[in-house]
Amino acid sequence: MNAVNDTIRFENVSKFYGEVLGVNRISLTISPGITTLVGPNGSGKTTLMNLMTGLVQPSRGTVSVLGLSPSNATQFFCNVGYCAQFDSFPRGLSGFQFVLDSLMLFGMSEEDAYHLTEESLERVQLSDEAAHRNIAGYSKGMRQKIRLAQAIAHHPRVLVLDEPLNGLDPMARAESMALFQELGRQGMHVVISSHILDEVDRISDRVVLITGGYLIAQGNIHDVRQEVRDKPMQVLIRCDSPELLASKMFAVNHCVEARIHADGGGVFLRTGDIDEFYRLLNEIAVEGLVKIEAVAPADDNANAIYQYLIGTDGSIS
């Protein structure tokens, strides 16, 4: 399979709703695995998702999903599963009917649709009794599950999930994330927009940061963090004498902040030159003055990147 047929590609894509900007000049390539769209409300995440699911056409530029264009409706939509963030269900249907109906719209025979419906409901762990109840009586978590079941039931290769963790209790969130991880590991494209950054951070292969309709950063979380050079990196070092380590490190220019961990068993150090920092840390370890147990980046995650690049008010920092 060549690269075009295995990626989601945006080439200089802009979308305007009248005079309102949706997204502007987005060029992006999304590979298999889990990709998280991160950005404040109104940043263009849903527009980006609508573009990759073929629900809206770009005002400028081209979008291709696995080499397919939305104009090739049958193939395109059969390869894409979409879980909208809205509580959107045709009225009067049970969960089972909703998924079955959806599969028949994809063109599956009633027999295949029945089988796939049962399979997807099992995957999202919605009980048989609940599946045959009217959706109107579902809790928020059950609605999320049935939406997810509908999105994965036809075995798409691209799964687009708009805020899929909203309204789920911690147990259901963990189950959903395990399912996303499994699908991502199997080689599916899973694109998630979520505000629950801490949890998404654990399963994402890469992030796409967007605000005001503009792409801010994209790529592996660690790589993106490395690129944010104007924000000193924070590293947590677990050791037997954090005060001594802090004093040694703080003596050099590139170390700008040192904070002892609340349990007293480590120190957070912030440095403007991570390479020099690790070299110095090696020297200290070799000298044997401090017994180092663990070293881990403390702000190498989606949450920190969001804070550094977008800020709390949604404006670009």
Added chain:
Amino acid sequence: MSVFEHDYRPYDGRLTPLGTRPLVLTRYAMAEAWASKITIGLFIFALLPCVVALVMIYLANNPLARALVMRGGPSLSIDAGFFLHALETQCWFGLVLTSWIAPRLVSFDLGDNALPILLSHPISRFGYLLGKSVALALSLSYVTWIPCLVLFVYQCYSSPQPWTLSHLSLAVGIFGGSWVWIVLLSMVGLAVSAWVKWRVIATGAIFAMVFVPAGVGGIASAILRTKWGLLLNLPVVMSEIWQRMLGAPAVMPERLQLPSFAMAVVLAAACLLCVAVLNVRIRAREVVRG
């Protein structure tokens, strides 16, 4: 760096033809419409005139029964005029049924934000509307051309003289005239359903779209002393069309009769207006207003 197993297998079974998929929406729209007891009630009520017409056909073709029941009353003539009257009655019941069924067809999906979900399937906006309009057209068929053709078939069966071959054009007129009305009502019904959220107002709007222009046309005709205002009078336009399609005697005085072409243009313009409304309202996303 993640390790992808690449063992995910998309669905590779057989697919149904693209053209049949809107019927999935039709099935649920029909179930939704006919789950209501009011729909059933309206349907039964709409068939009562047909029962009366059926009895009249029986009496017209049975001299003994006619003598017993009508006791020398006026003779019954089963001709184009009779079927025109039956068709007009049924078609106006069709309007009542539309005003009940149509408001829910699209407005529920718009209100529930179901369109992004439905349109993220291999079904176009046209396919979506086709599925909904087939449900409405089928429902209207039950009260328009189907009962009228049943009357026609019963007359063919009951008539002692050879009647069928000389009156086949009546059957064609009933079928064609009904479908002109069904298509128009479906377009108006869907457009109103897409535009108006509240059922009561949507029901009123469907009646208003039929009768308000008639009033405006009447005023224009009176002020300008012209017959062209009648083009806005849908009941008059449809009566004229049905009368011509069935070959029944003219009801309107000759000076007020409208050219067929002008009436066709008016109906086409009404349908285009409805298409424009549907084009604006049926979107796969929420409309963002700046």
